[in-house]
Structures are given as C-alpha cells and as structure tokens.
Amino acid sequence: MDPKIYDMCDIDIAWCPGCGNFSILRSLKGALAELEIPPEELVVVTGIGQAAKIPHYFKTHFFNGLHGRTLPPATAIKVVNPELTVIAESGDGDMYGEGGNHFLHAIRRNPDITNIVHNNMVYGLTKGQASPTSQLGFRTPVQVKGVFLEPFNPLSLAITLGAPFVARAFAGDEERTKDILKMAISHKGYALVDILQHCVSFNKVNTFQWFKENTYYLDDSHDPEDRNEAFQASLQQDKLPLGVIYKCTGKKTFEENIGIYDQDQTPLSLRKMDRKDALKILIQTKS
Amino acid sequence: MDPKIYDMCDIDIAWCPGCGNFSILRSLKGALAELEIPPEELVVVTGIGQAAKIPHYFKTHFFNGLHGRTLPPATAIKVVNPELTVIAESGDGDMYGEGGNHFLHAIRRNPDITNIVHNNMVYGLTKGQASPTSQLGFRTPVQVKGVFLEPFNPLSLAITLGAPFVARAFAGDEERTKDILKMAISHKGYALVDILQHCVSFNKVNTFQWFKENTYYLDDSHDPEDRNEAFQASLQQDKLPLGVIYKCTGKKTFEENIGIYDQDQTPLSLRKMDRKDALKILIQTKS
Amino acid sequence: MNKKDVAIVLCGAAGQGVQTVEHILVRLLRQAGFHVFATKEYMSRIRGGINSTEIRISSERVSAPVDRIDILLPFHPDALDHLKARISPETTVIGDRKNICLDCPAEVTDFIDVPFAEIAENIGGRLFINIIAAGVVLGMLDVDMKMVSDFISEFFVKKDEEIVRKNIEAIKLGCQRGKELRDSGKARYTLKNPLAKNEVLLNGAEAVGMGALAGGCDFLSSYPMSPSTGVMVFLSQHMEDFGVVVEQAEDEIAAINMALGGSYAGARTMVTTSGGGFALMTEGVSLSGMIEMPVVIHLAQRPGPATGLPTRTEQADLELALYAGHGEFPRVIFAPGSLEDAFDLTKKAFELADKYQIPAFILTDQYFMDTFTNIRPFNLEGIDIEKHIVKTDKGYKRYALTEDGISPRGIPGFGDGLVGVDSDEHDEDSHITEDLDLRTQMVDKRLKKMELLKSEIIPPELVGSEDYEILLIGWGSTYHAIKEALKELNREDIAFLHFKQVYPLYPGSQEYFDRAKQTIIVENNATSQFGKIIKLYTDHSVGGNLLKYNGLAFTVEEIVKGLKDKLS
Amino acid sequence: MNKKDVAIVLCGAAGQGVQTVEHILVRLLRQAGFHVFATKEYMSRIRGGINSTEIRISSERVSAPVDRIDILLPFHPDALDHLKARISPETTVIGDRKNICLDCPAEVTDFIDVPFAEIAENIGGRLFINIIAAGVVLGMLDVDMKMVSDFISEFFVKKDEEIVRKNIEAIKLGCQRGKELRDSGKARYTLKNPLAKNEVLLNGAEAVGMGALAGGCDFLSSYPMSPSTGVMVFLSQHMEDFGVVVEQAEDEIAAINMALGGSYAGARTMVTTSGGGFALMTEGVSLSGMIEMPVVIHLAQRPGPATGLPTRTEQADLELALYAGHGEFPRVIFAPGSLEDAFDLTKKAFELADKYQIPAFILTDQYFMDTFTNIRPFNLEGIDIEKHIVKTDKGYKRYALTEDGISPRGIPGFGDGLVGVDSDEHDEDSHITEDLDLRTQMVDKRLKKMELLKSEIIPPELVGSEDYEILLIGWGSTYHAIKEALKELNREDIAFLHFKQVYPLYPGSQEYFDRAKQTIIVENNATSQFGKIIKLYTDHSVGGNLLKYNGLAFTVEEIVKGLKDKLS
Numbered sequence A, B: 001m002d003p004k005i006y007d008m009c010d011i012d013i014a015w016c017p018g019c020g021n022f023s024i025l026r027s028l029k030g031a032l033a034e035l036e037i038p039p040e041e042l043v044v045v046t047g048i049g050q051a052a053k054i055p056h057y058f059k060t061h062f063f064n065g066l067h068g069r070t071l072p073p074a075t076a077i078k079v080v081n082p083e084l085t086v087i088a089e090s091g092d093g094d095m096y097g098e099g100g101n102h103f104l105h106a107i108r109r110n111p112d113i114t115n116i117v118h119n120n121m122v123y124g125l126t127k128g129q130a131s132p133t134s135q136l137g138f139r140t141p142v143q144v145k146g147v148f149l150e151p152f153n154p155l156s157l158a159i160t161l162g163a164p165f166v167a168r169a170f171a172g173d174e175e176r177t178k179d180i181l182k183m184a185i186s187h188k189g190y191a192l193v194d195i196l197q198h199c200v201s202f203n204k205v206n207t208f209q210w211f212k213e214n215t216y217y218l219d220d221s222h223d224p225e226d227r228n229e230a231f232q233a234s235l236q237q238d239k240l241p242l243g244v245i246y247k248c249t250g251k252k253t254f255e256e257n258i259g260i261y262d263q264d265q266t267p268l269s270l271r272k273m274d275r276k277d278a279l280k281i282l283i284q285t286k287s
Numbered sequence C, D: 001m002n003k004k005d006v007a008i009v010l011c012g013a014a015g016q017g018v019q020t021v022e023h024i025l026v027r028l029l030r031q032a033g034f035h036v037f038a039t040k041e042y043m044s045r046i047r048g049g050i051n052s053t054e055i056r057i058s059s060e061r062v063s064a065p066v067d068r069i070d071i072l073l074p075f076h077p078d079a080l081d082h083l084k085a086r087i088s089p090e091t092t093v094i095g096d097r098k099n100i101c102l103d104c105p106a107e108v109t110d111f112i113d114v115p116f117a118e119i120a121e122n123i124g125g126r127l128f129i130n131i132i133a134a135g136v137v138l139g140m141l142d143v144d145m146k147m148v149s150d151f152i153s154e155f156f157v158k159k160d161e162e163i164v165r166k167n168i169e170a171i172k173l174g175c176q177r178g179k180e181l182r183d184s185g186k187a188r189y190t191l192k193n194p195l196a197k198n199e200v201l202l203n204g205a206e207a208v209g210m211g212a213l214a215g216g217c218d219f220l221s222s223y224p225m226s227p228s229t230g231v232m233v234f235l236s237q238h239m240e241d242f243g244v245v246v247e248q249a250e251d252e253i254a255a256i257n258m259a260l261g262g263s264y265a266g267a268r269t270m271v272t273t274s275g276g277g278f279a280l281m282t283e284g285v286s287l288s289g290m291i292e293m294p295v296v297i298h299l300a301q302r303p304g305p306a307t308g309l310p311t312r313t314e315q316a317d318l319e320l321a322l323y324a325g326h327g328e329f330p331r332v333i334f335a336p337g338s339l340e341d342a343f344d345l346t347k348k349a350f351e352l353a354d355k356y357q358i359p360a361f362i363l364t365d366q367y368f369m370d371t372f373t374n375i376r377p378f379n380l381e382g383i384d385i386e387k388h389i390v391k392t393d394k395g396y397k398r399y400a401l402t403e404d405g406i407s408p409r410g411i412p413g414f415g416d417g418l419v420g421v422d423s424d425e426h427d428e429d430s431h432i433t434e435d436l437d438l439r440t441q442m443v444d445k446r447l448k449k450m451e452l453l454k455s456e457i458i459p460p461e462l463v464g465s466e467d468y469e470i471l472l473i474g475w476g477s478t479y480h481a482i483k484e485a486l487k488e489l490n491r492e493d494i495a496f497l498h499f500k501q502v503y504p505l506y507p508g509s510q511e512y513f514d515r516a517k518q519t520i521i522v523e524n525n526a527t528s529q530f531g532k533i534i535k536l537y538t539d540h541s542v543g544g545n546l547l548k549y550n551g552l553a554f555t556v557e558e559i560v561k562g563l564k565d566k567l568s
C-alpha cells in the first residue's frame, strides 16, 4: 500500500515546525501501509496533548477522548470489534501521568492493541511543565528548582507488569521507527512503543541532538525473549537502548479471555440481538 | 513503651473473627511501642475497605479518607509537618486498584512515610470481587470464569519505580511482621510493606494455611541492597519470599527536596505568617 | 389477632445466617401463594454488628416497609435494643430467652420461648438455628410440608446428603413448633386468597439488570461499590447466556471511559456505580455529552457525603446526576418507583441514550436495590431492540449538522466511511476546530436535542382522587410507601403524584400543582432536591416537605404520621 | 481622529512574538502614565494558527474589551481575514503590505505601509519585527525615548550586549516611524491626564495568586490545565520568598486529596484547575464536605463539554461548582469581576474555608486569567492571617456537636489531643458510626453552617442609578464590559447589579429584582446558569437574557447592541 492513502488534504497541522511528531506520523503511515491496514480497519484512540492530535492528521477512524484516558476506550473498542486494528496513542504526560492507573491495568488485561507514546519528557500542550519522564534537574516555570522526582521508566514498568511486547524508538529515525511500529502492530497482545520525541518548543535539554547522542540500537546480541535481559536493558540510563527490548508470544489476549468469542466470532458490534426467549427463561428462574 | 498505650476501650471491631487484620494491628502496635512513637506523634492515613478501618481500633491521629486516596494526603501531611510519623495503610484494592496512579507517583516522590498494604488478594468490604493481586483462576461472583488478568506484583513494581525500602510480611507471623514494620517505619523515605493477609470470609483459596505453605523467609544469603537480586526475589512465584526484599539508604525525601525546610526547620503547620512586607515588595515588582 | 398482613422481622449479627432465613422464607412463602415483600437494613461490615430484615406476608399485594412488627425473631441479645422503637404490645417475640436481654428498654409483652439453640444442638449444631426459625414461621403460616422439604433439598443440592437430611429435619422440627403455636391460637394469621402463584420474586438489582438485558445491553464496565454492585453481579451471572461483556475496571474513570469506547465501537453500554464512584465519572459524563456517545449510567444512591453510610439508603444524588460534568449538554434521568418501572425505564434508558446519543441515568438507591417483592413476570412483547446505527458511506460526517440536532451515528467497521469522535470542539467531520461560529452551532445542535427529548417524557403517575386538594409529591423509590400511606390516610382530598422521570420534567406537571391547594413533597434527603428541580422548572414552589436522611427508607407509618402532623 | 482611548490590535501566528510586543507595550505605556488594558484570544497550539491581542490605551481607566479596532498591526497574511468583522473605515492598518492579503473580505480604507520585515532585515533579521512594531506604537503615543531604551535594556538583561544593542536600535527606528506618523497627522491621538503613574499592572492569575498569598496560602497542589495553570506558575515563582509548598500532582484527584491532607496537618491549601480537571475533583469536594476540611478551589472556566476549547472563555461551570460532590454539605462560591475582587475574594475564600471548615470556590475564566489592567496597588492593611485552629487537649473531639455546628478544629502535633477525620459518617470523636440518630445530627450540624455563612455574604454591587426600571444582572468576569456598556447606553432608567458572590445568594437580592420593571441577565454561557440560581433561591424569574458561548468574552459593543435590541 502507498502511505499516501492516509493523506488528508487541506489540513492545518497544529504542531510546531521541527517537532518530532511529524516524523512519528510519517513512520506510522509507513508502517500501516506496509502492513496493508486500510484506514477503514484502523481505529486510533488518543487522549489530549500535542501528540494526541495525531488522528486529525491522517485518514483513520478515531476516538480522541479525554486527557489520560486513552487505554480504557481502546481496550473496549478492541473487545467490541476485534476485527479492527486498534492503536492507543498519546503523550508521556497523558499516558504515564494522568493515565498511569490505566497503563498499569491495561497491561495486566493484555488487549491486542498497540500503545504508542510520544515521549518528549515534557507537557507540550500546556506549555512546558515536567512530565513523569522529565529528567532530574529539568527546570520549568513550575519546577523552578528543577525536577527531583525519580523519572518514570515506562519500559521497565511494562516488562515488570507482564507486557508481551516492549520497544523504544526515536522519532529522529523514521525508518527504524517504522520498522519497530510494524513489529508492534503485528504483535498479538498489548505492545508498548515508547518513542523518544524532540519537542523544539519546551524541551531545550532533550533535543534531537541529545537523543541522537544518548541512544543506541540494541544489536543481535540482545535477546528480547529473555525477560531478565530485557529488564536489564530497560534500566540502562547512560545510553538509552532503542529497538525491541522485550517480546514474548502466546500470551492470551483480553478478547480471547473474556469468553464472548468462544462460540461466535462475529464482533459484538455486528451481532443480531433477539433476547425474548432467553429473557423469558431467565425470568422464570425467579419464580 | 507498652503497646497497651495504643489500646482503646469500648470499641466494637468490625472485622470478622479469625481475620488476619487483627494480627496486623497487634504487630503494628508492637512495632510502634518498641520504636517509642507515642500516639500524639503518629498519623495513620487510610482509604476505604476492611483494612482501612484500622485507625478506628487504636490510639492515633488519623485521616480516614476516600477509597484509593491514601497516598496523596499522607504525602501532604508529612511535608506540612515532618515531625509526625506518617503511615499510609490500606487494602490491596485500595492501594493497587483505585489508587494505582498514586502508588506509582508517590514512590517517585519518595516522602518519608510507611506504606502498609493488607494484601488479602480480594476486595473484602464489597464482598469478594477480585483485586489486582488476586491469583489467576480465582472465582468470584463477578469473575465468574476466574481471574485472567495478570496478577499485580507490588514488590517488583516498587523496586522498578525506585522505592528505597520494599518488604513483604505475612500477617500470620506477628512477631516477624512486627520486626519488618519496625525497619520500615525507621527507614528514611518511602517504605512499602505488603502484608499477606488471610481473609476468612472471601478468600477461600489464599488462606492462612496457603500462605504458610507458600511463603518462606529470605535468609542472610539475600542481599537486600543489591537491586537486581531484590528484583529477582520479588518475581519469585512458586514460593513467596518474606522479609526485607530491597533497601537502599541516602535517597533524598520529598520533604527535603521541596525546599521549604532548607532554611527553617519549623513545620509549615506551626509557622507564624506575616506576609505584609513581602507582599508589598511583590506588588511593587508589577509596576 | 387477625391481620390482613403480617410483618415479620428477623434480627441478628452479620454472619448469623439471617440472609439465609430471608432467602428461604420469601421464596417458599411466594410459592405458597402469599404476596411477599422483604427489605433489609444492615451495617457496613461482614461479620457482627446488628442487622435486620423485614418480611411482610399478605393476601394482598404489599410493597412497602412498615415500622410495625408483628413477629420478631431475635437471633442476638442486641436485637431488642436495636429495634426497641418498633416493638409494641402487638409484637410477638419468638426465640431463645437468652436473646431477650434483661435490661433492654423494649417492652416485650408477648414472648414465646422457643429454645432454637437447644433444638439445633440436638440436631447437630448451632448452624441449624436459622433453618429451625424459618420452619417456625412456615409452620405458623401453614405452608405445605412437602413443598418445604422439596425446596430445602433443592436449596442444599450441592451439599452432601447428611447435611440435606439434617436441614430437612431442622426445618420440619421448626414447622412443627410453628403449627403448634398456630393451633394453640397463640399466633394466628388468616391470610386469605393466595393469588401470587404465577408471579416472580425479584429485587431492584435484578429488575434493573433484566431491564438492561431487555434494552440490549451487551457491555458493562464498572468498579464494585455498594449498593450498585448487584447489577454487575447479576450481569456477570448472565454474561454467557446473553453474550454480554462484563469487565471490572481498575477504577470508575476507566469504567465510564471503557463504556464510551465500547459504545463508539457499536455496543450498548452501561456502568453501575454509587455516589463517590459516580463523582469520579463526571468528566466522562461530559465526554459523553461532547462526543454524543450513548451510555446508560445506573446510579444507586447511598448516604453521603464522601463514604457516608455505605450500606444505607438516601435520595441525595439527584442534583449531582443532573449537573454532573462540565459544560452544557442534554441528559435524561429516570427514577423507578417499582420493579416494573425499573425494568421498563432501564430498557427505555438504553433506547433514549442510543436514539439521542446522550447519557441516560437510572437513579435508584440501596433500599430499592436490596428489596424483594413479588410481581407479575415482565411483559416481553415489543422488546425488540432497535439500534440507531447507520452504515456509513465514503463522505460520512459524524457530526453532520441536521435540522433536529441528531447526526446519524456510524461505527467503525460498518460501511465505507471513517468515524471520528473528538472531545475538543469539532467540525462536522469531528476534527478540532477553532471556528467560533461553528462552536456556537455545535452547542446549539447539542442542546437542541433537549427539545426532542421533551416529546418522550414519561408523565408522572397520579395515585388517588383526581379531585384532590392536597397533593403529595414523590419520586423514585418512595413510591410504594407513599402509596400505602395514602391508602391508610383514606382521605378523598389527598392524591399522590409520583415522578419516574425526574429530568427533564414533564411539561404538564404545572397543571397538577395548580390544581392543588397545598403540595407536600416526600424525599429521602435533607435539602429536598427534587423540590428544587420543581421550583426551577415549573412555576410552583412546593409548600411543605417531609424529609428523612438517617440512612433508612420511609416506612408507611412515618409518612402517615408526618402528613397528619402537617395537615392538622 | 481624536479619541479618548485607542484600541490597538496585534494579530499574528503563535510563535511570531505577538506576546513580546504585548508585554513591552503594556508595561511601557503604563509607565508612561496611560491607563492600559490588554486581553488576548488564542488557539490551543504552540506555533502557527492565528491569535490576537487587544490593547486599549486611555487617559481614563479602561477595563473591558471592545470590538472596535483603531490601530491594527497584522503580522500574518491571515490576520485581516481573522478580524474582518471588526475592521471598519475607522481602522488604521499599519504594517507590511504583504500581510494585507488581496482577496481578504475586510475593507481596509486606511492603510499605512511600514515595511517591518525590510527594516528588521536591515538590523539583522526578522526577529526584530515585533520590536519595531512596538516602537511604532510607542512613537505614535509619544512615549519618552529614554524610558523606552531603559526598559529594553532591562528586558533583555540576560541576553548578550549585541542583542540588546540591536533591540534598542530596532525599537528606536520603530519609535521614529511612529513619531513621523504622529507628526504627519496620519494617526494622532490625544490621550490626556496620564494618571496611572503609581499603579501596578496585573492579570487575573496574578491577582488570584496574590490574594492567595494574602489569605495565608502555604500549600498548592495541582495538575496543569489551561487556563488555570497561571496561578500555579505564579505561586511556584514565589515558593521561596513566601514559604509555599507547590506540588504538581500526578492527576487532579491526587491534587485535591493532597490539599485536604495538607489542610488536615495545618496548612492553608488550595488547588487550581479547570472544567475536566475539576470534574475529577468532585469526589474530593465531597470529602471536604464530610470531614469538614477547608480547601480553596480556584476553578478557571473554559468552554466545555469535555476538552472543548482549551484556550477560550466561558462561564458554564457555575452549576457544576455548586452541585459538585455527592451528598449534601455547605460551600461558598465567589466570582470576581475585577482584579481587586480577585484579590479580596481569594483572601476571603481562605478565611471562610478555614472558619467554617468548608470548600470555598473562586470561579474565574480564561478571559479573566489572561487579561491585564492597571490598578492601584492592593490595600494591605488588615491582611493579618487569623488561623482558626485550636490547641487540643486530652479529651479533644474533632466533631464535637456545638450550638452553631462548628467544631473547633485541631491539628495533629499541636496539643495533647488526638485528631481524627473520617469520610464515613462518624461520631463526635470521628469514629465510624452506624448510629442513625447521630447520622441525622451530623447532617444537621454540617448543614447548619450554611446559616452562619449567610451572615457573611458579599452583597451584589449596584452600578448606576438607584432609580432604575431596567436591571441588568451579571456575575464574575463580565463586570467591566457591562459597566462600560451601561455608561455607553447612558440611560437613567437602567442599572446593573453585579454578583461577586454567586452562592449562597445575598438575601437582599430579591429587593433589587422587585424594584425593576424588567430584568435582563448577561452570561457567557448557553443556558443562563446564574439565572437558574436566581430562580431557585429568590422569587424572581429573570425576564430576558443576553448569552454568548462562542468562546470569546463579551465586548462592550455587543452588550450595547444586544441590550438595544432587547429594549427597542
């Protein structure tokens, strides 16, 4: 498929020129095109923030909900219609701050969705406060003395929680980000892709250059199927590893576990409902 | 100190006879007495649930707030008056379910509080639904086919998030639980004590006996200061290790970082406020 | 003593098996053809404390709690103290002498000593006490022994034979005692016309749950919270036979956001919650308003603020339901008074939510959830489920501006179009907009649906004479109690207007008020919240009120007395 | 052209430095002794789009937005289209010809070509455009050059010398152009009586922040959300000099629960938030009600529902603030109309919250937060902070039942007593209770405080003739616009009643309404929420309304026109 099929004409993109979000959008379109997923079979669920505006900029079904509430609707959409490809996508503040509890429990639930986080280590849309991933010492108008909360490590956390696919990418490398996204989307079960993203307006510390200098790709010596090794890799701070950190297959998904598709594969959303007889029987049990 | 100084007369305890909560209460009183912490210097903050009723049963200051919201008020109380010993205590549902986001971020903040969780692997007060720590296959009136969400491992999570003290205890062993609590309370910084607790009314799987058979104490060969070793220990599932799993010292606390006590050690709550001059100066900067 | 109905109260600590007695009695008595009504009040604890269940048995339909106790079965020494205000010389107390505490202020004039504990020990242990007690009641009411032992066998079907046998023995011994009492004339009730034979026995949670199933509910996400959990448990039990996704969310915020996502994808979704849990959902309610996404919210009220009294009842979250969520958007709020209402209105809530793409509320309360009554089986004619979903085509616009404000709703994966929804102000195609004229149009479009909703309002039900001078007003779960009180008062000049839909208000309400010389509202709260809604949306200020907010439901006598005081 | 005040509008994309021009202009013009007023409208994005700032400069006090544009400085080709409805033959457009788009529907009759870009390039780059533009305005208004260059040096003090020099050069060049225009008579304004010399220039966020400091605030926990973040930023900047804990919470639920914990421990705490964030706090509001814990809630409104228009303004969360939280408990709600109000009322909110142990609200909005005006420095006499905290003794009971409903509040660590608070219904000692008579007493105790609160209500302010026939009603941030409109209308028979406290309502309000033949309410929302509060709490139904809900604040002309239409 040509990534052009996702293009929308006549749109005014609200991102700042030079922002890493543009690259992420291109990588995502590329990945979807190569996976042959047409817009009609794709739902992108987002919260609120700069990253969360992404479904307004390409052709897809979308649910642009509340700040921090990306994962609950995404999980529900997938279970109601498993035939759809569901991507839950948002910023670091949205996903790990306001939405932290859903992050924990969505991973436990293991729906077959891809969770993409644009991690610019700052709150962009609200003009530059610290996010959970902001680095120690990062100064903002609110964190006047610099951040002193332990930065949140989404990768280690996801691995600890049992996520079956955990990866890190860098927006600055569109090609490899595309490849990582392809793997994540194809993976059955919950897949996290935390994408390091430069914010040219509010993060003057973790810039494109900084990310370039402080990341490296994991090579073949890394075995993503070894959970312990993956965990160790996720903890590395001196240089941040990129690529698929952890991967395991065969974990049952939420949709499979819930039981609704044991007998009948028809998506819930398309089933015919005739409940008169069943209700009659049910009511009689109460006599 | 004699633990009797915490006794209240004439109280009607709402816990079921045989419940592990009674033992936890005794261990806690013992620990506090041995640490010579009088009720007047202690604040117990709880949420809602059976465990959360604990401060109604012994002498202490207490803030029995909302379900899931134990850690935010506890953090605030400690920073407003660091002279108080602050314990944030509640059930597994409260702390890891409804309160999951605060669990994540309180650990990042590292207030000098002790976080005690009565982990009975079930929602007691609401009559027996699954909690985040319920084991796979656990059946309830809501989880009719048994739990299939990945059980939540609070210890691994806390270690991953950078908690400086992480321990597991078993309510059935009052003496050693008391010792663990003593270490946790004395530890400077956030300290988690997840206490396995038998619920005789709603958890017929993870009973006193089950916990007895499925736990063991870490011995001297375990080095709690080795984070990696601690993490590995926290992951053990065949038999659950008890004791101090992880410990590190010297991490700055929230109260120290926030800056309010850099110059003046007086608790915020007891400071005199005269702001007229400072306000005059401030207003003049706006001319 | 020869009453048309008997009020039996069982009282003991949590864990003493009072619920088992209740369960057995109400079902057997209904099978025996009596009308039954059972309601309980209990503490927020699992064991201990002191709880009570009132069972009314009658040859006429009976559906409201009374203060009066005809027969009291105390299982605990604190029982008499707990119920002292309700014990009168008319009360027959049956039970162990040791449960009649000596320094109890209650004046027990009619005590029948039945040594339950001793009899039980003889059979094999104290755990048979409650079965024996049930037997005594059944015996006094002359229920057929065969029916009783069949029921018991069935009830204990999963236990081993020895246990079944002992339980049958226990209940038989109890029945025998009951018969003896009956025959001795000590406790004689002539309840005629057993007519309830073909009826079913349900509580509020089941009626709401069945209404949800009838309304096409196929997705429920919720977080446990008394007294709303019953609906989640009910649907969980029927997940398989009805194909319903039931998911316990990590918190209430996840619950409502899941429900909205599910609805977006094409399911008919619902949440069930209570006060504090609902408070957490209010941002989600606003999202439903903005993205015009159907969701049914069952809000089972309990006394607040905050945690309040988790197992008690109140009607104090009406204003919260009405104003929940920031910004301005339409909604409907139903408040069932009867089990039939609960079924019909829950079903209707799904229909309206879907048709108008709005949040629809069912407001119940702990009293309503936990109370059993026998009723005729629900009418299932015409319960065909009509989904208001369109197949999309290429140019589909989710928020097309239409005459009446309703934009045809598509779902992803059904048709060729793309379906977007956006919590920001949006254009017709659901993209973020900063076009401020469009903003105004979109607000108007959403609010316009309020007008359409007004054409479907359920009128209030007038009980009593059309020719009233005094009009009682009530809403929701107080229905039966006020109705019975009205009957008791037996005055031609008083009628009762019951609102099942509390928002938007029925436009004809004004007329009812105008016809009255005096209006009195009865509410289970402290500030007369529905009275305020009436003041706001009609030109009437309710004249007087009868309010109760101690955590218990109104009894018939309380209403009678309260009204007599006001009217004298 | 000889106006008593000039309305200048700067318009460009986000990131083009419009805010810098605004910043420099308003401060320099105020220093020059003019009265200034500056308000902005902007899109929810960081770069691009199209935003505008209106600056009014006058010899008389001026505090409200107007539609009229006297001077327009377009920095972007889309500017004229964006502002077309406000451009008239009276508008002088100054700027680069390339920013006057040719197919723009706006009729520009008075265009002065100043090649900003070219001049800027000559100095060293396009980034000087905005400084030059500022200079032009300053020159036209004849501001002293020395003052200007001193200000610029100070403004760029942290930059290197070369940059300072170039900026001074730029602003001088601009000033020169401005003077030439002034001298040529092309754009002449005679603004007399510069009197604002000793005044200060503040926006709403700063006024609320200073009020909080004056009210003794020493703890703020919040989560960023436009337009409420300004208050958090303000307090963060002054954490050190005032000893305030400012903590960014992980979410709004944590924020309010931290604030309640901080208050319990003895701090004076506050949260600042907006629509959706506040919706998440509603359970916490109920907790404040139940445990009787003071907390000040600053709610800066923006258009909803849901995410709505994050950077726009609206007055549509009044009902939410009033009814937020399950259960029944007292609260107060203030809505400042002026910066002075914001200071006084925020201070007062802390006092009342503490004295009555309740949640106290300050309701502002984006317009109010972001708008600058010069005012006299706040009066700091009598700002001594009185804490209503008692030292406890051994037998201390947190919820002692007292005559007036207020139980003396102790804190842990101050005195010999133990201090417990409980979100369940509790006894005097704060332990969980199931004593249902006590429940009623505790509800009464909490609600009783409402009566006391009524004795401290701030009366509405009547503007205009006492002898009115027509009464305009407004609340909160519309104050100045309605006031100026009233002056403009210049009719003896019209007065304006402004409510700064919107709940509980001033008991004497009724009288004001009774004296009017006609009442008209002006609200920045779609359903007249304050009108509903008047209907509910007085015997008056407001006669007509002027509503606006496109996301912008009312301008003077809009109100004038709206009223004329209604009155004709």
Ligand SMILES: Cc1ncc(C[n+]2csc(CCOP(=O)(O)OP(=O)(O)O)c2C)c(N)n1
Pocket (backbone or CB within 6 Å): A048, A049, A050, A051, A052, A066, A067, A090, A091, A092, A093, A094, A095, A098, A118, A120, A122, A123, A124, A125, A126, A131, D223, D224, D225, D226, D252, D276, D277, D280, D307
């Ligand atoms: C309930 C709620 N709280 C706060 C906000 C304000 N808000 C919008 S976006 C945002 C943070 C954005 O940060 P992030 O998620 O990292 O996205 P980015 O803009 O950096 O891409 C916040 C706090 C909101 N919209 N809703």
Ligand SMILES: Cc1ncc(C[n+]2csc(CCOP(=O)(O)OP(=O)(O)O)c2C)c(N)n1
Pocket (backbone or CB within 6 Å): B048, B049, B050, B051, B052, B066, B067, B090, B091, B092, B093, B094, B095, B098, B118, B120, B122, B123, B124, B125, B126, B131, C223, C224, C225, C226, C252, C276, C277, C280, C307
């Ligand atoms: C907002 C909110 N949601 C739900 C509840 C109902 N609730 C009370 S306690 C509880 C769970 C208790 O489980 P846990 O925390 O494990 O404590 P336990 O009773 O097992 O000790 C729930 C769901 C509540 N009080 N508030």
Ligand code: SF4
Pocket (backbone or CB within 6 Å): A014, A015, A016, A018, A019, A020, A021, A050, A051, A120, A124, A125, A198, A199, A200, A201, A202, D046, D047
């Ligand atoms: S503010 Fe930062 S994250 Fe947002 S669009 Fe601009 S550069 Fe990107």
Ligand code: SF4
Pocket (backbone or CB within 6 Å): B014, B015, B016, B018, B019, B020, B021, B050, B051, B120, B124, B125, B198, B199, B200, B201, B202, C046, C047
């Ligand atoms: S329900 Fe379980 S946890 Fe609660 S008191 Fe009883 S035994 Fe303990």
Ligand SMILES: [Mg+2]
Pocket (backbone or CB within 6 Å): A049, A091, A092, A093, A118, A119, A120, A121, A122, A123, A124, A131
């Ligand atoms: Mg971000």
Ligand SMILES: [Mg+2]
Pocket (backbone or CB within 6 Å): B049, B091, B092, B093, B118, B119, B120, B121, B122, B123, B124, B131
């Ligand atoms: Mg538990």
